[in-house]
Amino acid sequence: MPTNIAWTDETWNPIHGCSRVSAGCDNCYAEQLSYERHGWTEKPWTPENAEENISLKPDRLEPGGDGHPAGYDEPKRIFVNSMSDVFHTEVPDAFIQDIFAEMRNYPEHIFQVLTKRPGRAAHMDIQWPPNVWMGTSVEDDRVVERIDLLRGCGAETLFVSFEPLIGPVVDDADQLDLTGFDWTIVGGESGPDWRDMAHEWVWPIRRACMQQDVAFFFKQSAAFRPEQGQALRCPNGVRRRFREMPELSDPVRRAREQYQEELPA
Structure with missing residues (x-):
């Protein structure tokens, strides 16, 4: 499905629902959409309700299904899952393997998987396909150990x-x-209960990326609406x-070239 998330093109959600695991989840946009606005889930996204909500x-997972990668006529970056966590404990291993099998079938697309449970990942x-970018969320210094946990993952491209x-x-x-990481995304919170983000918190992250040759993507400042304040205020002002x-x-570059060559003239 099309999305306004700046670092991706589309979303694909073969899983729905999640549960809060740390302070970064307190104002979860997915919970607000699913539980508070649309009633897709009937209970708050607490750990106690996870079995019912997920x-x-x-x-x-079938071609023709909502957001399935077969529906795109050009290579895309696809965020998997924007409304859940692929590696939640309530998601069976077999279903995760089915998701990865589908991603492996479409080597021309980039699949961006983001988890707050990197230990399971x-x-x-x-079998990690080269077109899967595997990431973990780190909202402050209380969960920075997630970076080390994800480092043990076999994905070719890792991000935070x-x-x-x-x-x-x-x-x-x-x-x-x-x-071992290739990319970082930094962004402030959005939504009615957004919490402030000091740009000074971003500067060490930016400098670490420069020193370690890691791509750096600044998404937004903290604001009520998403994608506001897309410029980082640097130390020089x-x-x-x-x-x-x-x-x-x-492998991804070759898959994309082959895909383009096979398109009808």
């Missing part, structure tokens, strides 16, 4: 989403080890936009 959508027996950034992650760039993306791996 539902699998096997029809979306790193320890599952998964510092969003919503609700507190400092490190005081100095030298304290942030991004070894100048505001700059950063929209860097990781380089495509050779």
Whole structure:
């Protein structure tokens, strides 16, 4: 499905529902949409309600299903799942394997998977296709260990989403080890109960990316509406936009070239 998330093109949700796991989940937009606005789930997204709130959508694994990658006539970046967490404990291993099988079938697309449960992602027996970018969310210094947990994952491209950034992650760039990572996203919180984000919290992340040759994408400042304040205020006072993306791996580049060659003239 089309989306206004700046770092992706489409969303695909073969799972619906989740449960809060840390402070970054307190104002979860997916919960607000599903529980508070539309009634797609009937209870708050607490751990106690996870079994009832999380539902699998096997029809979306079939071509023709809502958001399925077969529906796009050009290579896309596809966010999997914007309304859940692929690696939630309530999602069976077999269903996760089915999702990965579908992603493997469409090597021309980039699939961006984001989890707050990187330990499971790193320890599952998964054949990681080169077109899957695997990321974890880090909202402040209380959950920075997620970076080390995801580092053990076998995905070719790893990223960290510092969003919503609700507190400092490190005081100095030298304290942030991004070894093995290719990309970072930073963004403030949006929505009616948004929490402020100091641009000073972003500076060490930006410097660490520069020092370690990691692509840096600044999505937004904290504001009521998403995609507001897309420029980072740098230490010298100048505001700059950063929209860097990781380089495509050779297998993905070749798959895209082959896909273009096979299109009808």
